[in-house]
Amino acid sequence: MNIANNILEIKQTLPEEVKLVAVSKTKPNSDILAAYHSGHKIFGENKVQDLTKKYEELPKDIEWHFIGHLQRNKVKYIAPFVHLIHGVDSMKLLRVIHQEGAKNQRVIPCLLQFHIAEEETKFGLSLDEAREILDSKEFKLFENVRITGVMGMATYTENEEQVAKEFRMLKNIFNTLKNEYFSDSKDFCETSMGMSDDYALAVKEGSTIVRIGSKIFGERNL
Numbered sequence: 001m002n003i004a005n006n007i008l009e010i011k012q013t014l015p016e017e018v019k020l021v022a023v024s025k026t027k028p029n030s031d032i033l034a035a036y037h038s039g040h041k042i043f044g045e046n047k048v049q050d051l052t053k054k055y056e057e058l059p060k061d062i063e064w065h066f067i068g069h070l071q072r073n074k075v076k077y078i079a080p081f082v083h084l085i086h087g088v089d090s091m092k093l094l095r096v097i098h099q100e101g102a103k104n105q106r107v108i109p110c111l112l113q114f115h116i117a118e119e120e121t122k123f124g125l126s127l128d129e130a131r132e133i134l135d136s137k138e139f140k141l142f143e144n145v146r147i148t149g150v151m152g153m154a155t156y157t158e159n160e161e162q163v164a165k166e167f168r169m170l171k172n173i174f175n176t177l178k179n180e181y182f183s184d185s186k187d188f189c190e191t192s193m194g195m196s197d198d199y200a201l202a203v204k205e206g207s208t209i210v211r212i213g214s215k216i217f218g219e220r221n222l
C-alpha cells in the first residue's frame, strides 16, 4: 500500500470543497504518520480507546473525528480534543456531550446520524426523532454542543441506484433541517456520507465530508 499516493489519488477526484476523513481504525501509528507526512491531517476512528491512545501518541495538529457508535460513559475521554463527532443519534448522548463540553470549556461540533439504509442494524435517527430533539426546550440550552450537519451510511449493496437514492434522502434531510432550524446558521453546513466503495456516488449527491478507510490504508483484517 502506498498510503500517501492513495490519498493523493483520492483527493484529485474530490471537488475542492469536499473534506476527506482518512479512516485509520485498526491501523498502526506508522500508517497514520505516512499519511500525515504527505500533508494529510484529518483522521477518523470508531473506538474511543483507540482514538485516545492515538491522540496521545501522534502529532497534536491532527484533526480527530469520531465516526463510530459513541457510548455515553466514554464521551469524557474524547471531549477535550475531538474535532467532530459524526454519529449523534439520541438526546441522551447529546446531553452528555454538552456536559462534557462544558467541563472542558469548549463547544463540541456534532453531526446528527440518520438511518437511511435498508439494514435494520445501522444506527440513526428518523427525521421526526431529530425534530423532537431540535424542538425541545432542553436542546436550546445546550451551549456546549453545536450541530454542524448530518451523517449517514448507505446500504451495503452493489445496487448503485439504491445507494444513490439513500444518499439523496440524507441530502434532503439536511436541506429540510437547514430550512426548518438552521437557516440563519453558517455552522450547519455538512453532509457526511460516502466510504471507500461509494464515495463517488455520495459526492455526486452532495456530500461535503467523505470517510475513507480501506481505499487509503488497505483492507482491515480485524
Ligand SMILES: *Cc1c(COP(=O)(O)O)cnc(C)c1O
Binding pocket: 023, 025, 046, 067, 068, 153, 195, 196, 197, 211, 212, 213, 214, 215
Ligand atoms: C469504517 C468506516 C468507514 C470507512 O470504511 P471503508 O469502507 O474502509 O472506507 C466510514 N465510516 C464509518 C462510520 C466507518 O465505521
